[in-house]
Amino acid sequence: MPTIVPRDDLYVLNHCARSLARDNTDARHDYGQYAAGDTRARIAEAWRFPIVDSYFDGRSYDDSYAFNTVTFVYAIEDDRAHDVAVIGTFADLVTPIPLRPVADSVYRSVSVAVPKGQVHRYRFLVDGRSVLDPINPQRTTNPDGTEWSRFFTQFCTQIVSFERWEIALLTRLTDHILPFRTVQAQRFLNLYLNGLDRASKDLQYARAYRFDQPIGVVNFIDKIVAREESHRLIDYKICLELIDRVLRRRNPFEEPAHMPAAMYADLYDQMADENVPEWDRSRYGSPRFFLQLLRRHTYTGAFSHPKYGGNAGAAGWAYLSYNLKDPLTGALPDPAAQSTAFDWSRALEKPLGRNPEYHG
Amino acid sequence: MPQPTQFDVIIIGSGAGGAPIAHTLVNAGKSVLMIDKGPLLRPQDDDPLGLSDYKRDELMSDGPEKRLTIPGLANTGASFYTSHVEPDLNDEPHIYRKDGSGDLATIEGYTCQCVGGGTQHYGGVSLRFSATDLRLRSFNQGRTDVRNDPDGVVAREARDWPISYDDLEPYYSKAEKLVGINGTRENQAKRASEDNYQTPLPPNPISEYARVGMVALGMKPYRTPQAVITQDHAPSGRTVGRLGQLPWDGGPKTAYVNRYGDPLDFKSNTWVSLLRPISRKPNFALWPNCNVTHLESTGARVTTVSVRDPSGRPRSVAGKVVVVACSAIESVRLLMLSAERSADFSGRIHQNDLLGKYFLTHCFGGASAVMPGRFDKSLTVDSDWATDFCGSEEFIRANGLWAGATIYNNTSDQALPIALARTHGAADLDTLWHGFNNDFSVVGDRFAGFLNNEFNRRLSVSFMANQVPQKTNRIELHPTVRDKWGRRVAYIIKNWHPHDQFLMDTIAARCRDVLAFGGDNGGGHYPVEGFGGVYLSENALARIANHILGGARFGADEADSVLDKNCRAWHFDNLYVADGAFMPTSGSGNPTLTIQANAFRVGDALLQSGLI
Numbered sequence: 001m002p003t004i005v006p007r008d009d010l011y012v013l014n015h016c017a018r019s020l021a022r023d024n025t026d027a028r029h030d031y032g033q034y035a036a037g038d039t040r041a042r043i044a045e046a047w048r049f050p051i052v053d054s055y056f057d058g059r060s061y062d063d064s065y066a067f068n069t070v071t072f073v074y075a076i077e078d079d080r081a082h083d084v085a086v087i088g089t090f091a092d093l094v095t096p097i098p099l100r101p102v103a104d105s106v107y108r109s110v111s112v113a114v115p116k117g118q119v120h121r122y123r124f125l126v127d128g129r130s131v132l133d134p135i136n137p138q139r140t141t142n143p144d145g146t147e148w149s150r151f152f153t154q155f156c157t158q159i160v161s162f163e164r165w166e167i168a169l170l171t172r173l174t175d176h177i178l179p180f181r182t183v184q185a186q187r188f189l190n191l192y193l194n195g196l197d198r199a200s201k202d203l204q205y206a207r208a209y210r211f212d213q214p215i216g217v218v219n220f221i222d223k224i225v226a227r228e229e230s231h232r233l234i235d236y237k238i239c240l241e242l243i244d245r246v247l248r249r250r251n252p253f254e255e256p257a258h259m260p261a262a263m264y265a266d267l268y269d270q271m272a273d274e275n276v277p278e279w280d281r282s283r284y285g286s287p288r289f290f291l292q293l294l295r296r297h298t299y300t301g302a303f304s305h306p307k308y309g310g311n312a313g314a315a316g317w318a319y320l321s322y323n324l325k326d327p328l329t330g331a332l333p334d335p336a337a338q339s340t341a342f343d344w345s346r347a348l349e350k351p352l353g354r355n356p357e358y359h360g
Numbered sequence: 361m362p363q364p365t366q367f368d369v370i371i372i373g374s375g376a377g378g379a380p381i382a383h384t385l386v387n388a389g390k391s392v393l394m395i396d397k398g399p400l401l402r403p404q405d406d407d408p409l410g411l412s413d414y415k416r417d418e419l420m421s422d423g424p425e426k427r428l429t430i431p432g433l434a435n436t437g438a439s440f441y442t443s444h445v446e447p448d449l450n451d452e453p454h455i456y457r458k459d460g461s462g463d464l465a466t467i468e469g470y471t472c473q474c475v476g477g478g479t480q481h482y483g484g485v486s487l488r489f490s491a492t493d494l495r496l497r498s499f500n501q502g503r504t505d506v507r508n509d510p511d512g513v514v515a516r517e518a519r520d521w522p523i524s525y526d527d528l529e530p531y532y533s534k535a536e537k538l539v540g541i542n543g544t545r546e547n548q549a550k551r552a553s554e555d556n557y558q559t560p561l562p563p564n565p566i567s568e569y570a571r572v573g574m575v576a577l578g579m580k581p582y583r584t585p586q587a588v589i590t591q592d593h594a595p596s597g598r599t600v601g602r603l604g605q606l607p608w609d610g611g612p613k614t615a616y617v618n619r620y621g622d623p624l625d626f627k628s629n630t631w632v633s634l635l636r637p638i639s640r641k642p643n644f645a646l647w648p649n650c651n652v653t654h655l656e657s658t659g660a661r662v663t664t665v666s667v668r669d670p671s672g673r674p675r676s677v678a679g680k681v682v683v684v685a686c687s688a689i690e691s692v693r694l695l696m697l698s699a700e701r702s703a704d705f706s707g708r709i710h711q712n713d714l715l716g717k718y719f720l721t722h723c724f725g726g727a728s729a730v731m732p733g734r735f736d737k738s739l740t741v742d743s744d745w746a747t748d749f750c751g752s753e754e755f756i757r758a759n760g761l762w763a764g765a766t767i768y769n770n771t772s773d774q775a776l777p778i779a780l781a782r783t784h785g786a787a788d789l790d791t792l793w794h795g796f797n798n799d800f801s802v803v804g805d806r807f808a809g810f811l812n813n814e815f816n817r818r819l820s821v822s823f824m825a826n827q828v829p830q831k832t833n834r835i836e837l838h839p840t841v842r843d844k845w846g847r848r849v850a851y852i853i854k855n856w857h858p859h860d861q862f863l864m865d866t867i868a869a870r871c872r873d874v875l876a877f878g879g880d881n882g883g884g885h886y887p888v889e890g891f892g893g894v895y896l897s898e899n900a901l902a903r904i905a906n907h908i909l910g911g912a913r914f915g916a917d918e919a920d921s922v923l924d925k926n927c928r929a930w931h932f933d934n935l936y937v938a939d940g941a942f943m944p945t946s947g948s949g950n951p952t953l954t955i956q957a958n959a960f961r962v963g964d965a966l967l968q969s970g971l972i
Contacts (some may be wrong), residue, residue, distance in 0.1 A: 005409075006409075010400060011413075013648075014648070018448070019648035021670060022451070022651075022672060023846050028430075029448075031429065058409075061441035093663070104669075105670055177804070228425075248558070291795040292798065299796065316777070319849075320815060322775060327732060327812075328735070347416050358412070360416075
């Protein structure tokens, strides 16, 4: 069974009041991600549930870094007493883990330790009856046809939103945008990623690297459209299909993922100009709009905290540290120097960074 | 949560206005209940597991995309990005109207719904206002040299505060001591009876350009006072120890300070400096995650505070005194919502037509340039150098202005990579993603070039100045839009006066000069590509302001003010407003230290009031 983490009532209430406490029952938080009538559309930032946060085992922050604390919350909607428990793949799937009452509130909660980099499904048992999490927007259908609620932990590189061909296409598109195509940048990133120690590789980019993505950006997009911006998954699904079709029409003899970079550059420029002759505007009105979305996600994925699934091994930050020239001398920073143009690791938690106090 | 009971004082809001009063009264033995809408997010040292609720994580501050679903607004359907402590715009928007813009849902910069309020995320710049700031009516009487004021609005609408700088000065000293401010006193124009500053940290090297520019222009620079604890701080018990003394260890200099809650509590927000020290006392109760919906009164006494608890269930609680300190707009709104429910409450709070009127922000803006060198701006606090040059009465008169300004440099702007792109091409710091998303040519090599040209090379110099008070700039309740509790939301109507625009142009040019002279070692020819006032920017539509003040101004004459000299609402015996709403003019500096100083003053007044 997973370790139960002693998160206090205040911790739970801090997350609940803003999202869950309300009188209004409008679908105010539906940006297209819910079907009509879905009560989760009432909840602000429903994606925050279950709460995936840092973990401490009471002994070592370094050892604890391999885990997240995952906090499940269930809100009782009437005044009667209820037994609420959770079952899921993060435990043995059959033993219910009870949610405890949060003092003087309608909320029940339990926090468990779950390894980073994992995807899990779960259901609640309310008075023995199995129900989906009424808050969490993430759901998944099992091969047996049953529907489950889903969550993933930080540094997750298991693909949850896209098909293999979509990943390949996104890899090419993001590669066109990112600044890592130069020979110098490629050489740097290869050296940097190969230089990471074994534990960092396992934790931070094992699978992302195998996908041959530019520093995990596609993995980041896969995660953000599964959670925080699930309303944008449909943009990707439609536009990747349209892009695939456009490219195949231009060259019927080659897989789009293997087409030359110039094909992507041309398409990119045409999308920016809203001028893609083969684009089916009845399905998606503005290719330029999709490009804006892709640019934001690409940039964010390259330079945000690696726990979100991009910036693999902090390679994006390392690029900023060692690949920007001194404008006065034209020189690159000394790779051995502690002081660089961007000493990101000084502020961040170990083992990712080297801050002596901050635990992440 | 304790059962409803009688407290000496109930304080609504735990930021710069509420916390000093709680600190004063609890230490005087009074029973105090503090209620905050937001969570009590704990820095690492306060968490039972040693894990901070604040993270060094850009995506926590620069939140994911959401879309505005409130129907019928000019920006319905627009994308917005809020931090983890900003209100969700679909649940609790402010509606802003500017001439020609229609109604826009928005929120002010640095809005933080959490214990500590805006002091959790602010950069911590803690300037005093000048003596002139508090007497702008007297100063402008009989002047004929105020430019761009064809209708004489300045002479008509400028107000003196009912207290002088000398009255406020001891409380500035007290706030600087108890909050924990670092800075230097030399070269400041503002008189101080005590020097309670902690020692500032060594400046970021990029700030040297700003210092050189200021010196070349005869602007005496001083180290910007900031609410960051740099030494052991006896009043709060926050010890720094060795950490932060060496350039390579994990001290307070990180870019995750301005716009971030501080996981290591170096930032002396009101939780760290004022509330945590009293939090274990038996006469202090704190209810986070509780939303006050309205006040009820009997005659001249507010008797009941109605609250929604963290589950959304209604509660009520009573106090001998009620202090409203939810930040200016929300405080005015709470009073208006309470007045809607009771004719008697309404008659008292609307004893004249001034509640909500004379809403103020700051004339602000500045200049920004790519500097000759590259420096690691992640080793920074928010600001290094400031100057009072543009605040002297001599300068104000010579330039045909009605009031002065403080200039200071920002080092933390765009110091982290996502912030750089998010604010790329924007005339200010809040126009999110627009520039980068639309700069389609920034791909591949040009992306590398963008980073080479911009990252850790930009320096901005900002100013903060008084806005001309206008009665038509006001806070109302919106006729149709309601929050998640079904209450009407705040409706802000605000426009700039022509003199505001003149003032912003004038001072922004001085900020440009600082960079032009600083960038080439005093020559004055360094290229500065961007400068101006906030009225020019896209942000003027996207956000109302960072600093929200006025709307319940205090004064000596009950016909001309909402609050008396001690910030008590006229015609109420026990209702006080203690955030920035009390200000009749908005001052020539960031307002937090003045809100704190005034709140310490109100705390003393409450002890002497005979009410508790």
